[in-house]
Amino acid sequence: MTGLLAVLRKYIGKKNMELISEISKPGRKGYSLPAHDVPKVEISMEFRRKTAAALPEISEPQIMRHFVNLSALNHHIDKDFYPLGSCTMKYNPKINEEAARIPGFAHIHPFQPEETVQGALQLMYECGESLRKIVNLDAITLQPAAGAQGEFTAISMFRAHFNKKSESRTYILVPDSAHGTNPASVNFSGFKPLTLPSNEHGLVNVDKLKELMTYDVAGLMLTNPNTLGLFEKNVKLINDIVHAKGGLIYLDGANMNALLGISQPGMLGFDAVHFNLHKTFSTPHGGGGPGAGPVAVTKTLAPFLPVPIIVKEEKYKLKYDMPDSIGKVQSFYGNFLVIVRAYTFLRMVGEQGLSQISKSAILNANYIIQSLKDDYFLQYPGFCMHEGVLSCKRLKNIGIRTLDVAKRLLDFGMHAPTVYFPLIVSEALMIEPTDSESKETLDRFITVMKRIRKEADENPDILKTAPHNTPVRRMDEVKAIKELKLTWNQ
Numbered sequence: 001m002t003g004l005l006a007v008l009r010k011y012i013g014k015k016n017m018e019l020i021s022e023i024s025k026p027g028r029k030g031y032s033l034p035a036h037d038v039p040k041v042e043i044s045m046e047f048r049r050k051t052a053a054a055l056p057e058i059s060e061p062q063i064m065r066h067f068v069n070l071s072a073l074n075h076h077i078d079k080d081f082y083p084l085g086s087c088t089m090k091y092n093p094k095i096n097e098e099a100a101r102i103p104g105f106a107h108i109h110p111f112q113p114e115e116t117v118q119g120a121l122q123l124m125y126e127c128g129e130s131l132r133k134i135v136n137l138d139a140i141t142l143q144p145a146a147g148a149q150g151e152f153t154a155i156s157m158f159r160a161h162f163n164k165k166s167e168s169r170t171y172i173l174v175p176d177s178a179h180g181t182n183p184a185s186v187n188f189s190g191f192k193p194l195t196l197p198s199n200e201h202g203l204v205n206v207d208k209l210k211e212l213m214t215y216d217v218a219g220l221m222l223t224n225p226n227t228l229g230l231f232e233k234n235v236k237l238i239n240d241i242v243h244a245k246g247g248l249i250y251l252d253g254a255n256m257n258a259l260l261g262i263s264q265p266g267m268l269g270f271d272a273v274h275f276n277l278h279k280t281f282s283t284p285h286g287g288g289g290p291g292a293g294p295v296a297v298t299k300t301l302a303p304f305l306p307v308p309i310i311v312k313e314e315k316y317k318l319k320y321d322m323p324d325s326i327g328k329v330q331s332f333y334g335n336f337l338v339i340v341r342a343y344t345f346l347r348m349v350g351e352q353g354l355s356q357i358s359k360s361a362i363l364n365a366n367y368i369i370q371s372l373k374d375d376y377f378l379q380y381p382g383f384c385m386h387e388g389v390l391s392c393k394r395l396k397n398i399g400i401r402t403l404d405v406a407k408r409l410l411d412f413g414m415h416a417p418t419v420y421f422p423l424i425v426s427e428a429l430m431i432e433p434t435d436s437e438s439k440e441t442l443d444r445f446i447t448v449m450k451r452i453r454k455e456a457d458e459n460p461d462i463l464k465t466a467p468h469n470t471p472v473r474r475m476d477e478v479k480a481i482k483e484l485k486l487t488w489n490q
């Protein structure tokens with residue numbers, strides 16, 4: 001017995017749980033149906049299996065308990081705190097799920113004629129309009145399936161814009177604190193990334209920007225607040241410098257949770273911005289997808305949007321007649337049910353509630369960072385926005401690394417923060433509590449973090465061998481990535 005099964009087995013043994021195939025008893029059933037009242041028909045041998053499928057035979061309560069217990073082995077936001085920086089793991093209200101399961105949304109087909117799906121188109125149109133107004137830009141596409149694909153979409157539109165003007169430019173500037181998807185999107189769109197260094201305050205080095213911003217640079221990808229959780233105070237100046245050379249500016253909007261109802265990217269001079277609906281507007285994303293990464297743009301870039309866009313005339317329509325469009329970036333119209341969830345969230349919060357989200361997120365982050373900065377280390381002092389980055393570098397001389405602290409946190413039932421990102425902070429611990437957590441939860445996290453700091457001095461081995469209470473102990477993360485085992489019996 002190898003791989004995942006062995007791992008599961010180890011834990012299941014510990015918890016006194018059995019594999020589902022082991023609970024199975026011949027003839028046991030999870031359903032009861034009334035007796036036949038129609039003649040029995042034998043299926044021809046030709047269509048039958050040679051041997052019966054090895055399906056477990058168990059009762060309904062057994063199957064429920066089995067899967068409920070399995071679901072609780074992993075961490076998730078409904079279980080406890082999940083302060084994974086940059087990822088905005090906020091609580092996802094269950095009303096979103098109710099809306100996404102309404103048959104009129106869940107059971108429609110993307111090939112249905114427009115006139116039979118007017119409600120769906122209206123929802124998409126209105127969701128797009130709400131998002132567009134939040135950032136104060138002119139047009140929007142809901143098609144990209146994630147933030148990274150939103151980046152790719154927008155930078156491809158930058159390319160189309162310069163092609164239309166018969167200008168050939170080579171580079172896109174990307175700050176050294178940026179998320180890894182930024183340089184990847186630049187490459188995918190046919191440009192080359194050019195690294196823009198940060199200054200001693202963790203912000204864009206404006207002098208360096210002036211030097212690097214030439215007519216060979218198509219634009220800049222800025223994250224604001226940046227990945228250190230710091231607001232780029234010189235954002236207007238930065239955008240003016242790029243525009244003065246005919247460049248375009250992209251806002252990586254993954255950190256929109258800090259800006260809602262407070263700051264509008266369109267007013268600050270951004271030409272394009274993506275949203276991560278699964279982050280800011282609460283679609284579950286702990287397990288990967290599906291997500292959505294709508295992109296809002298200025299009038300100048302609007303003709304290049306992916307087709308179709310949704311327009312409101314007498315009826316809602318899908319508009320394909322856009323000769324300068326970059327084409328489609330995703331099958332059909334994007335991840336529709338994620339848009340239903342985001343729309344529900346937006347409507348529940350209301351326009352008035354938007355700024356409250358960001359204010360709470362900012363307050364929560366500062367409460368944690370200020371409470372822990374003396375125990376750990378804050379490389380860029382001062383207040384942060386919706387997330388903050390501590391460092392464990394002071395623990396290095398006693399042989400403790402950030403990874404050890406992160407793993408020890410798991411023993412207390414909380415997910416670890418993001419580690420070793422952004423790259424410009426050594427031994428980084430990036431904490432994003434989000435707006436949805438209570439002060440009691442924040443206090444519990446702070447208490448645990450202080451306790452771990454004390455343990456580092458008094459009992460470092462407990463950190464080095466952590467986690468102790470999780471289904472599986474410390475993983476070989478390199479091996480896990482290099483030798484993927486995706487089935488149970490490999």
Ligand SMILES: *Cc1c(COP(=O)(O)O)cnc(C)c1O
Nearest residue numbers: 086146147148179181252254276
């Ligand atoms: C999450 C994130 C992205 C990428 O978004 P995905 O939806 O995961 O593709 C890009 N930039 C930043 C700063 C992010 O936090």
